[in-house]
Amino acid sequence: MDIYKFPFQIKIDVEAIDRAVRDFAVTFDVVLKMMRNGLNGLLNATQTLLTIIPWWVLVLLVVFLGYKQTGKIKTGIVYGLMLFAIGIVGLWGLMLTTLSIVIASVALSVLMGFPIGLLISTSDRANRWVRPILDTMQTMPVFVYLIPAVLLFGLGKTPAVIATTIYAIVPIIRLTNLGIRQVDSEVVEAAKAFGSTKSQAMMKVQIPQAWPTIMAGVNQTLMMAMAMVVTASMIGAAGLGMEVLISVNRVEVGRGLVSGTAVVLLAILLDRLSQGWTKEKKEDV
Amino acid sequence: MMEKPVIKVENVSKLFGRNHKEAVEMLNKGATKSEVLKETGVTVALWDVNFEVYAGEVFVIIGLSGSGKSTLVRCFNRLNKPTSGSIHYKDQAIEKLTQKELISYRRDNIAMVFQNFGLMSHRNVISNVEYGLEVKNVGKDLRKQKALEMIKMVGLDGVENAPISSLSGGMKQRVGLARALANEPEVLLMDEPFSALDPLVKKDMQFELLSIQRKLNKTIIFITHDINEAFKLGDRVAIMRDGKVIQIDTPEAMITNPADDYVREFIEGADKSKVMSVRQVMITPSCIVKTTDGANRAIVEMRSNNVSSAYIVNEKMEFKGMLTLDGAIKARDTKGKISDYFSDDVITINTDATIGDAMPLAANAKYPIAVLEDNKLKGIITKASLISTLAEN
Numbered sequence: 177m178d179i180y181k182f183p184f185q186i187k188i189d190v191e192a193i194d195r196a197v198r199d200f201a202v203t204f205d206v207v208l209k210m211m212r213n214g215l216n217g218l219l220n221a222t223q224t225l226l227t228i229i230p231w232w233v234l235v236l237l238v239v240f241l242g243y244k245q246t247g248k249i250k251t252g253i254v255y256g257l258m259l260f261a262i263g264i265v266g267l268w269g270l271m272l273t274t275l276s277i278v279i280a281s282v283a284l285s286v287l288m289g290f291p292i293g294l295l296i297s298t299s300d301r302a303n304r305w306v307r308p309i310l311d312t313m314q315t316m317p318v319f320v321y322l323i324p325a326v327l328l329f330g331l332g333k334t335p336a337v338i339a340t341t342i343y344a345i346v347p348i349i350r351l352t353n354l355g356i357r358q359v360d361s362e363v364v365e366a367a368k369a370f371g372s373t374k375s376q377a378m379m380k381v382q383i384p385q386a387w388p389t390i391m392a393g394v395n396q397t398l399m400m401a402m403a404m405v406v407t408a409s410m411i412g413a414a415g416l417g418m419e420v421l422i423s424v425n426r427v428e429v430g431r432g433l434v435s436g437t438a439v440v441l442l443a444i445l446l447d448r449l450s451q452g453w454t455k456e457k458k459e460d461v
Numbered sequence: 462m463m464e465k466p467v468i469k470v471e472n473v474s475k476l477f478g479r480n481h482k483e484a485v486e487m488l489n490k491g492a493t494k495s496e497v498l499k500e501t502g503v504t505v506a507l508w509d510v511n512f513e514v515y516a517g518e519v520f521v522i523i524g525l526s527g528s529g530k531s532t533l534v535r536c537f538n539r540l541n542k543p544t545s546g547s548i549h550y551k552d553q554a555i556e557k558l559t560q561k562e563l564i565s566y567r568r569d570n571i572a573m574v575f576q577n578f579g580l581m582s583h584r585n586v587i588s589n590v591e592y593g594l595e596v597k598n599v600g601k602d603l604r605k606q607k608a609l610e611m612i613k614m615v616g617l618d619g620v621e622n623a624p625i626s627s628l629s630g631g632m633k634q635r636v637g638l639a640r641a642l643a644n645e646p647e648v649l650l651m652d653e654p655f656s657a658l659d660p661l662v663k664k665d666m667q668f669e670l671l672s673i674q675r676k677l678n679k680t681i682i683f684i685t686h687d688i689n690e691a692f693k694l695g696d697r698v699a700i701m702r703d704g705k706v707i708q709i710d711t712p713e714a715m716i717t718n719p720a721d722d723y724v725r726e727f728i729e730g731a732d733k734s735k736v737m738s739v740r741q742v743m744i745t746p747s748c749i750v751k752t753t754d755g756a757n758r759a760i761v762e763m764r765s766n767n768v769s770s771a772y773i774v775n776e777k778m779e780f781k782g783m784l785t786l787d788g789a790i791k792a793r794d795t796k797g798k799i800s801d802y803f804s805d806d807v808i809t810i811n812t813d814a815t816i817g818d819a820m821p822l823a824a825n826a827k828y829p830i831a832v833l834e835d836n837k838l839k840g841i842i843t844k845a846s847l848i849s850t851l852a853e854n
């Protein structure tokens with residue numbers, strides 16, 4: 177007997193799974209279409225908004241935000257130059273596309289993730305259910321998220337948004353939960369002792385106290401979305417990631433380097449500017 | 462007492478953990494807290510606590526760490542719910558309040574001050590103080606006005622817009638106090654409010670609290686593990702041990718009559734001179750002379766009692782003065798009235814004064830101090846009686 181061979185093999189009918197998913201897609205066609213349209217609308221609106229703004233306004237805005245958050249005009253100018261560099265090498269349009277997918281995904285992640293985070297912060301039971309799901313989501317390879325998105329929504333930006341949202345939603349949920357749970361229990365008790373209703377305690381005390389942590393979650397979500405959007409170019413999401421993918425496929429090193437640098441610059445900008453929120457709030461704690 | 466209690470605690474027990482039934486059985490058979498914990502895993506935080514708190518008094522609860530003090534006061538605003546028993550605020554049973562009633566009870570009747578202040582760091586001083594009014598939907602202007610009033614009362618005017626992080630510990634607790642007072646509650650719960658402060662600041666705050674209490678006359682339930690703080694602030698003091706209340710008494714009664722060795726040991730470290738009144742140490746003057754008596758009579762009295770001073774009272778026992786033996790002899794020789802020869806060295810003190818108050822007077826007194834109540838002579842204190850009382854207790 178060959179000790180290197182499995183004694184027997186089970187043949188899994190992978191096509192059956194494909195079929196099941198496709199059947200699902202057909203059955204829920206209406207729902208999926210609605211989601212698709214909705215997401216498309218969101219994406220287009222974001223992109224239109226970004227396109228309307230002249231490039232120099234955006235650059236100046238970045239300079240201003242950079243200055244406001246660090247207090248140093250020099251840092252602001254450096255941030256502005258980084259954005260300017262992306263535009264001057266002819267990647268402005270692609271950058272805007274990438275940015276709009278990121279913004280749409282982050283908006284969706286926060287919109288869904290924040291309430292989920294609040295829910296599991298107030299209910300240990302819900303927390304017990306959601307935690308393992310989040311753990312699994314974080315250990316799964318990035319590509320796995322692309323498959324169901326493609327199967328249900330085909331190729332393009334819409335499935336990219338879906339995959340990105342699912343991938344990037346974890347940190348906002350986790351950190352909202354953590355932030356709320358970490359609020360000094362005496363402070364929460366004080367809120368109760370003075371006759372706050374549950375929602376008053378949440379709105380007036382718990383969320384504001386947890387704000388820096390929640391914002392750290394938004395920052396992480398943003399960074400994960402940025403990473404995912406680049407990966408999502410494999411399912412046809414246009415933008416900077418696509419440019420990188422093409423250059424890799426064609427072994428065009430120069431083009432790859434330029435577009436790759438643009439991705440990095442954009443990522444750094446998003447990271448720095450969004451970290452500002454966390455710090456600003458932290459100071460008066 | 463005749464007054465109606467503001468808070469009435471009846472057979473209150475609080476157990477933490479599962480398997481209450483077995484624990485209760487053991488407790489009914491007289492098992493101790495640690496035995497119950499070992500056998501059943503149940504923590505007995507409170508067991509069969511009974512007492513009443515009256516309007517306007519400062520009721521201090523004292524005990525070692527883990528004795529159940531916090532658990533007890535947290536039952537008063539239902540941050541904890543008793544496992545059994547009942548707590549009444551006036552005529553309302555706290556444990557029976559609906560969620561809605563509970564919220565308005567907390568808003569209107571009872572407020573709390575926390576050991577680590579429990580302030581909201583994202584709000585500045587005034588909006589912390591406003592918090593209780595804000596959740597009650599009091600209008601902005603009124604809220605601000607009341608908050609400022611309280612901030613002024615606790616001596617923080619000028620810093621109302623400062624962020625919490627910029628305040629010292631003492632100032633933070635003043636904010637905590639102002640926040641609690643802003644709601645105009647009838648009852649104030651204070652869970653070791655001054656424990657986190659250094660000794661000098663603590664002293665200031667105790668003084669502040671007493672003067673505010675004198676102004677507002679709240680019912681205060683105050684937790685501490687510092688016996689001197691308890692005796693200084695408390696009209697009555699309850700000592701807790703392992704979830705039970707062992708003794709409730711005025712500081713003075715507790716010192717003169719501790720319920721058991723545990724209490725005796727507990728109050729050992731107390732500065733008794735600040736608690737015991739001179740009433741406790743005064744002795745009956747052996748030589749009292751009426752105003753109508755003559756100098757001769759006074760001399761005879763003093764000589765026969767072997768003392769060198771006599772206390773002169775009128776027929777209503779009202780204190781008129783002190784006559785020394787020398788003064789009496791002079792009065793006799795000059796045939797004058799004894800009232801012309803009263804001594805200038807006489808020192809009087811009120812019966813309510815503490816031994817601590819009497820000490821410095823006694824140190825400089827040539828003759829025993831006269832103790833008066835409504836100007837009537839009640840007794841005298843000698844240096845010897847002061848010292849022997851302090852040594853005894």
Ligand SMILES: Nc1ncnc2c1ncn2[C@@H]1O[C@H](COP(=O)(O)OP(=O)(O)OP(=O)(O)O)[C@@H](O)[C@H]1O
Binds near residue numbers: 477524526532
């Ligand atoms: N939520 C809880 N769960 C379990 N056990 C508790 C809980 N709260 C208090 N206990 C236990 O109940 C007992 C009384 O605690 P409590 O906090 O009332 O004591 P305390 O007298 O206030 O002590 P300290 O001086 O340390 O504040 C302790 O043994 C404590 O461990």
Ligand SMILES: [Mg+2]
Binds near residue numbers: 530531
């Ligand atoms: Mg305590």
